[in-house]
Amino acid sequence: MNPILAEIPYWGQSLLRVLGGLVAVLLPAGTIVYVFLFKMMSFMQSRLGPMEAGPYGSMQLFAEVGKWLQKEDIVPERADVRIFKMAPVIVLLSTFLLVVVVPFGPDAWFTDFETGVFYALAVSSVSVLGILIAGWASANKYSLLGGLRAAGQLIAYELPMVLAVMGVVIQAGTMNLQKIVVAQNSGSMFGFDAVGHPYVISQFVGFVIFMIAIQAELTQAPFDMPIAESELVSGYMTEYSGFRFLIFFIGEFATAGVFAMIASVLFLGGWGVPFAWFGWTSIDDIDNWMNIAGPIIMLTKMMLLVFIIMWIRFSYPRLREDQLQRFAWKGLIPVALGNIMVTSILKVVF
Amino acid sequence: MIAQNIGFWIIAATMVVAALRVVTTNNVVHAALWLVVVLSGAAGQYILLAAEFVAVTQVLVYIGAVMVLFLFGTMLTRARIGSDSDLNNSYKKLGIPVATVMLAAMALALIRSFGDEKMPVSDNIVSTQQVSDQIFGPYLLPFWALSFVLLAAVIGAIVLARKD
Numbered sequence: 353m354n355p356i357l358a359e360i361p362y363w364g365q366s367l368l369r370v371l372g373g374l375v376a377v378l379l380p381a382g383t384i385v386y387v388f389l390f391k392m393m394s395f396m397q398s399r400l401g402p403m404e405a406g407p408y409g410s411m412q413l414f415a416e417v418g419k420w421l422q423k424e425d426i427v428p429e430r431a432d433v434r435i436f437k438m439a440p441v442i443v444l445l446s447t448f449l450l451v452v453v454v455p456f457g458p459d460a461w462f463t464d465f466e467t468g469v470f471y472a473l474a475v476s477s478v479s480v481l482g483i484l485i486a487g488w489a490s491a492n493k494y495s496l497l498g499g500l501r502a503a504g505q506l507i508a509y510e511l512p513m514v515l516a517v518m519g520v521v522i523q524a525g526t527m528n529l530q531k532i533v534v535a536q537n538s539g540s541m542f543g544f545d546a547v548g549h550p551y552v553i554s555q556f557v558g559f560v561i562f563m564i565a566i567q568a569e570l571t572q573a574p575f576d577m578p579i580a581e582s583e584l585v586s587g588y589m590t591e592y593s594g595f596r597f598l599i600f601f602i603g604e605f606a607t608a609g610v611f612a613m614i615a616s617v618l619f620l621g622g623w624g625v626p627f628a629w630f631g632w633t634s635i636d637d638i639d640n641w642m643n644i645a646g647p648i649i650m651l652t653k654m655m656l657l658v659f660i661i662m663w664i665r666f667s668y669p670r671l672r673e674d675q676l677q678r679f680a681w682k683g684l685i686p687v688a689l690g691n692i693m694v695t696s697i698l699k700v701v702f
Numbered sequence: 703m704i705a706q707n708i709g710f711w712i713i714a715a716t717m718v719v720a721a722l723r724v725v726t727t728n729n730v731v732h733a734a735l736w737l738v739v740v741l742s743g744a745a746g747q748y749i750l751l752a753a754e755f756v757a758v759t760q761v762l763v764y765i766g767a768v769m770v771l772f773l774f775g776t777m778l779t780r781a782r783i784g785s786d787s788d789l790n791n792s793y794k795k796l797g798i799p800v801a802t803v804m805l806a807a808m809a810l811a812l813i814r815s816f817g818d819e820k821m822p823v824s825d826n827i828v829s830t831q832q833v834s835d836q837i838f839g840p841y842l843l844p845f846w847a848l849s850f851v852l853l854a855a856v857i858g859a860i861v862l863a864r865k866d
Contacts (some may be wrong), residue, residue, distance in 0.1 A: 434736070467755050467830050474758045477766025481738065482775050496777065502732070503774050527830065555801060 369462050376451050380600050380609030380654060385412055388662040389605075396666050410525075423594035428491055429502030432589065436489040440592065440599035446538055447606045449475040451638040454613045454694055457529040457623050457646030458638040467528040469521060473514050476569065483578070487588035487601075496520040498587020502578035506569060513565035515688035518525045519695040520551050520618045529617050534635050537624035537628070542647070548626035552619040553586065557691045560620045565613040567661055568680070570604065574668040577676060608658055616653035623650045706750050717743035725797075730776050738769050755830045771793075 390412060394401030402409035454467040455461040465471050472682055480503055487499015521527055524535040539613070541551030552559045568575040579587035589600050616622055623646030632638050669681070720739035727733050741764045748757035837845050 432731075436730070468760055470755070471758045472829075474762035474766060477762060477770070479771070480770050482771060484777070485731070485735065488773075488777050500774065503770055506786070507770065510766075625783060678863070697826065 357542045367513065372456075372460075373448060373451055373462060376454070376613075376630050377447055377606045377610065378602070378612075380651065380658075381606035382413055382660075383655070384605045384609055386410065388658065392659075392662060393666050406590070407546075408682050410544075417598065421595050422494065422557040424428055425594040425596060425664065426591075428591050430461060432491070435485050435552055436591075437596070439482045439486035440596045440603065442485070443467040443479045443603040444484065444498060444599050446475055447488075447603055447610055449478065450607070450610045451613075453529055454617060454649055455533060455623060457643040460531060460623075460643045464530060465528065467527045469517055469527045469532070469618070472519065472529075475512070476607075476611075477506070477510055479613035483588050486592070490588070490591040492591055494584045495588050496589050498578045498584045498691070499592070500582075501584075502571060502588060502675075505571070505575065505578060505676060509565045509568035509575075511571065511685075512680060512684035512688045515685065515692060516558040516561040516565065517618060518688075518692050519555045522692070522695050522699055523551060523555065527649040529614075529622070530635075533617055533622035533624050538619040538627045540628075546626065546628065548621060548628070549621065550621045555619065555691075555695070557687065558695075559615075561688050561691070562615055562619070563598060563657070564684060566615065567664060568676075570608050570611065570661070572608070572661060572665040574664070575676060577669055577673055580670060581621055598687070608661060610652040612657040612661065613650060615657050620653050623647065646674065652670070704750050710747065710750055713746045717747075717762065730780070731775045734769060734776065738765055741769065743767055752827045754835055 390401045390409065393576045402412035405411040415456055450472055452462045453465045453472050455464075483502045484499045487495045487497075487502070490496070495681070503545070520532065526532060526535070537548040541649050570592060571578050578584075588672045589597065592600060623642070624644075625645075627633065627638075630639070717740050720736045720743065723736040724740065728737060741760065745757045745760040745765075748754070748760060773803050
């Protein structure tokens with residue numbers, strides 16, 4: 353462990369990690385909403401977006417949060433009150449559980465989980481539970497339909513996501529996200545080590561499948577059947593208002609950020625720079641400044657991936673329910689299985 | 703008493719309360735959600751035993767898949783808000799004795815075999831790699847057999863579900 357970090361007592365380290373976790377969830381969420389939802393979408397539609405609050409509308413988000421917080425917290429009369437109130441918290445909880453395994457630097461991690469990838473895939477499936485009971489507890493047919501659509505879609509797209517990650521795990525030989533970062537940055541392609549060995553090159557099929565699957569897991573268009581506003585008002589979120597809607601809203605964009613971080617760790621080399629640039633050979637040689645530079649590199653890669661997600665979201669029309677299911681079960685899953693087979697054969701050959 | 707022991711007792715108490723609520727609540731969805739609490743408690747206990755692979759599998763399979771499918775199924779067919787008066791609880795008279803006998807049998811077996819014996823703290827925590835080496839090494843044949851059982855169940859489900 354880092355000598356500076358080792359001097360801090362255990363409770364201090366834990367407190368730092370909790371604060372770091374809050375920053376790692378809320379900062380990307382806010383940035384994504386402002387840069388992509390407010391500004392990029394506006395520019396794509398030939399308008400300016402919010403301009404009044406703060407310079408260039410940059411304080412708009414705080415205004416929005418203030419607005420939501422002072423709204424009345426309405427619960428429908430026939431709703432199951434306790435579960436209705438619990439549901440958004442479960443969704444956000446799953447996001448916080450997810451960020452725990454993401455490494456941000458050689459020492460800047462929350463937990464060094466040996467089965468990190470597996471853990472991330474497991475806790476990301478907990479959010480389905482929250483969405484499902486949100487739809488049910490609202491006592492509203494549109495909400496229930498939205499919840500059921502969401503569950504069907506999230507189960508279907510979880511499989512290609514798990515299978516796409518498998519290729520990376522086979523290549524790196526570990527499920528620890530930190531070791532996957534090191535494996536990519538200390539690796540070389542046929543002796544050429546100037547860019548390390550980011551798996552986006554050798555696992556390109558896996559990368560594409562993973563990005564499609566997280567687009568669907570985040571219920572972003574073209575996979576937004578669960579909240580299709582022209583059919584279901586806004587699906588499982590219809591009855592929510594005030595700060596419970598805010599929790600769903602933060603959850604949606606924070607999860608987009610965290611999934612993009614996991615994608616950047618798995619396929620783009622995460623927080624690292626190719627170790628050959630500075631003559632490092634293992635994780636112990638890395639200079640301390642990487643703990644500061646690492647999170648910044650990570651956020652840059654995350655913004656790049658979220659840009660792709662949002663670009664597709666603002667560009668494509670919605671898929672129909674049967675097209676959506678057929679695409680997952682008959683398209684993505686067979687390709688992902690083939691990818692695993694080819695990867696494991698090549699792993700044995702080389 | 704070390705922190706792990708305190709954690710164990712808190713989780714265990716929560717699990718017992720939640721398990722009782724599963725069978726006493728009169729709403730199907732509430733029962734399923736209490737079952738989620740029991741299952742995540744079990745995952746927590748696995749973590750305390752340093753068996754993180756088993757814990758994560760517990761979350762992925764039981765909470766992420768089985769319970770979600772269960773809730774999905776009940777919500778599609780019958781899941782009223784509020785209490786359900788026509789729930790079938792008539793097997794209570796049979797169920798309570800059976801559960802008590804099972805509890806007594808397991809408690810007796812554990813006390814008879816271990817008593818007051820303290821387990822030595824083992825330093826070599828089994829890593830995921832060792833688990834996979836065991837599964838794909840000496841236990842390959844049972845693993846294959848299990849895979850075929852699962853495959854048969856999957857094909858059976860498809861055959862039953864298809865109308866044509």
